[in-house]
Amino acid sequence: MLLHFIQVVNDNQPNIATTFKTIPIWDRTVNMFWSRPFHLVFVQLKMDYYLSFIQNTYDRSKTYMKTIESSDRCKHIGEIFDQTIVQSHMLRRIKLYHVPCRNRSAHLSCFYDETHLCICDFFGDQRLANCFKFDHQMRLDCFGQNECQNGGQCFQDNRVCPQVSICVCPRCYYGVQCQFSTHGFSLSLDAILSYHIKPRANIRKQPLAVQ
Secondary structure, eight states, rough: EEEEEEEOOOSSSEEEEEEEOOOTTTOOOOOOOOOOOOOOEEEETTTTEEEEESSSSSOTTTOOOOOOOOGGGGGGGTTTTTTHHHOOOHHHHHTHOOOOOOOOGGGGEEEEEEEEEEEEEETTEEEEEEEEEOOTTOOTTTTTHHHOOOOOEEESSSSSSOEEEEEOOOEEEEESSSSETTSOOOOHHHHHHHHGTTOOOOGGGGOOTOO
């Protein structure tokens, strides 16, 4: 699961930082701590985006809880407009992006095209589209400073002045920088059961496969 934290910047493109979180097999909740200012949070599962959170003023002291619903999913413009509009030039098409937001019966919170993410938000008494550029094919290489080995994906908490970076290793690699490999070794019991083990839980509260 990818999480995109967006900080709105006046008269400029927003700051976008992306991180990831693994959802354990035995759990349906995820805890996430983020120390940087943000105004929007999008959760990405494969190529589906969900508008998880929106706030006008950042408050670092608050703790938020959010249940992701199917209604939070951002629709592709192909689900909203007919193909004539979808295939039209960007400048002509984007002028129509306010229309689905004004249709309150559609309960549309967000949508996207090939280069933008858009939210439906209130401006005065009107509900309009607010779009920003978003790279759907972003390279997860810490903006060219990737220290992850063996094809590992790199995440940083900030583009300009990162404080934290982490590596997500491909299959059969592990370690802080994905520097170790299990190739040539038989699969261990730890590797098989690793995602089933509940941290900080005694053996009686572990899944049957672990017991």
